[in-house]
Amino acid sequence: MTHDSCNNFWLSTLAEHLAPRPRLEGRAKADVAIVGAGFTGLWTAYYLKTLAPSLDIAVLEAERVGHGASGRNGGWVIGNLAGLERHLGTLPLEARRACCRLLADNVNALGDVLAREGIAADFNKGGAVYAAARYRDQIAIQRTHLRHLHALGHDEDACQWLDADQLAEKVRFREAYGGIFHRHVATVNPARLAHGLAGALERLGVAIHEHSRAIAIDRHTVTTEHGVIEAPMIACATEGYAQRFHDFRKHVIPVQSMVIATEPLPATVWQEIGMADRPAFADASRIITYGHRSADGRLVFGARGTYRLGARPKHDQAITAAEIRMRHALLSDFFPILKEVRITHGWGGSLGLSRHFRPHAIVDRQAGIATAGGYAGEGVAGSHLFGRTLADLILERETEFTAKPWAYADASHRRLIKRWEPEPLRWLAAQAITGSYAAEEALMKRETLVPFIKPALTRINDAFASVIE
Ligand SMILES: Cc1cc2nc3c(=O)[nH]c(=O)nc-3n(C[C@H](O)[C@H](O)[C@H](O)COP(=O)(O)OP(=O)(O)OC[C@H]3O[C@@H](n4cnc5c(N)ncnc54)[C@H](O)[C@@H]3O)c2cc1C
Incomplete structure (x- = not known):
């Protein structure tokens, strides 16, 4: 590497x-x-x-x-909004559906402006495998999540379940048991x-x-x-x-997020990992992991946000060799054929999180x-x-x-206008939540571990997620 x-x-x-x-x-x-x-x-x-x-x-x-x-x-153009449930929770179903339709149409509307204004930004609407279940425990969690998306107002056609074979037609992960496919997602440079x-x-x-x-x-x-x-x-x-x-x-x-990109990959590699329509993909991890195939045939892959004590935005783009290696290891776990490819780019930035x-x-x-x-x-x-x-x-x-x-x-x-809690409370809470998410995932990966710890962690993490998602 x-x-x-x-x-x-x-x-x-x-x-x-x-x-x-x-x-x-x-x-x-x-x-x-x-x-x-x-x-x-x-x-x-x-x-x-x-x-x-x-x-x-x-x-x-x-x-x-x-x-x-x-x-x-990461270039995802998503027909959805973070925190949507908080906005739609109390609305009647028809109003919720109208909001979800608007979010879906928004992706096409953005693409239309690019076409109209002659902006060559590699807009490609290939949908997204939104939450691929890579561990058995994630299947039930994601199926529940899909029911939740439909109840929220997303069309059954817009968000649907793919079984393992259908998923493999889109993206071939090393191992995946199925996942949610979101039709209204595009990618862009x-x-x-x-x-x-x-x-x-x-x-x-x-x-x-x-x-x-x-x-x-x-x-x-x-x-x-x-x-x-x-x-x-x-x-x-x-x-x-x-x-x-x-x-x-x-x-x-500000919350920091980091992305890597591989060298352009040969056709033989793409045959193995799929993505013919250039869909975006993310796994079912609570610690965001996502990617897509770029217009020039690279895999662009982002993973594992962090929060910096004192909420300082990340102005520089650089990320360390260790940060790149960690993301490359994750990517290789998704697609072992990418273990030896060159990572030609790695960068980071800050996204905004409201209280x-x-x-x-x-x-x-x-x-x-x-x-x-x-x-x-x-x-x-x-x-x-x-x-x-x-x-x-x-x-x-x-x-x-x-x-x-x-x-x-x-x-x-x-x-x-509600203030965030003072430091170091914010930083400590961020560490606790990401640590707990990582522990749950590690247990899911090793399927043999003591059964009661995993459900307990999942309940704790569901509670965290209900507060912050
Ligand atoms: C690594 C990473 C991956 C992401 N991946 C995705 C993704 O795949 N899909 C997705 O939907 N979203 C993604 N996001 C989030 C998305 O990029 C942002 O939500 C979006 O770009 C925010 O746009 P913005 O214009 O509001 O803010 P920004 O793009 O951050 O722009 C703010 C601008 O304000 C300027 N500024 C700040 N202070 C001042 C000042 N005092 N005077 C003048 N100018 C100032 C800054 O220099 C900056 O240019 C990602 C974010 C990051 C960091």
Whole structure:
């Protein structure tokens, strides 16, 4: 096993030299100022500008477009939302179904924009084996989970059970007993998406300023080191990269996630592991493990998020050789044929987790502030939907998007502003939960162990999951 470098594969597919965009200098005015040029900021700008072409919109980015999670993620475009149950729990079935349909349609809607704007981001809708049961104990857990998805409002056709043979037609794991297939999942090259979308925005007349970190957001004014912009509405789209300057920072904290990519794999390897339609895949582990086949025939694989004491976002991309080796070992456990392949890329980044464990799109018109985020690692499609929703909320349009339970207008958002517990409590809780998840999985793997410990751990972990998922 060799590792050529620790770098971000998606960024390596961009043109070698992307000219930096001008930073904000001096005093300026806009109708809407957006802080953060990740997917949330860019999609918000896109829908604002297409719905109201005369609006003057400026996007301010601390680093480069796509510097945050949007340029670093695993590329899944998921027709779902993390924390959906919290949003839908009390709604009648028909309303829940409508939300799930919207989430499914959102994947196609995102693909349609890419086609319309000529953004070549390798969008491929191959569905996802969402939760492959690699241990016998996971079969019952995942079947229960599938019933839960249907009860929540997902179509039976959208989410269905694959037995071991059907699963092997999609992805051939070393050993798997079946799993949930989610039809409404696509994959994308996220860096190309971010940069392609930024280019489309500039063609539409949106100003994007890179190297323009907001150091203060006060009433209708964003201050950067070199400039000031006044706008009646400011959208804060900094998710897991939020700085301390804003209230929203208190309820969205960064969690680290890491990804590796193999060298392009030969046809013989793909014959063995399948994935002809390039579906995404994840196993049934509670400690997220996921991957997909990239357009150029690599396996892109992410696993095992971590939480850093003090909730510091991960600005650097690098991950250590040991972190790469750990993920390569996991990948080889899924597909033993990949044990000797070269891992050419490895990188990491921060995603945003809200204290309420659900994503939100909020506009406080009185304060002139909007925000969206807290996608908990499912923000590629989520940011498209929430950018659209924020645009409608900002423009005071009443649409199917603003009527959804994750859209909050005006002061009603304040009930979401709940602080995370102080350190070291957060860090200790994160260690306890991930440790308990890992212990349960280790027991599932060794099927012979004392039977009563496993169900007890599963009950404890179900309780953890009911709090944080
Ligand atoms: C490794 C990894 C894998 C993931 N995999 C998936 C996946 O497969 N599918 C999925 O759906 N989701 C995934 N996610 C989550 C998804 O990438 C995010 O939810 C989504 O990209 C969030 O977009 P965003 O625009 O809200 O935030 P970001 O992309 O993080 O953008 C925030 C931007 O704000 C900028 N910023 C911060 N502070 C300031 C400031 N003061 N002034 C100006 N700019 C500022 C940052 O530089 C950054 O560019 C993953 C995340 C990570 C880290």
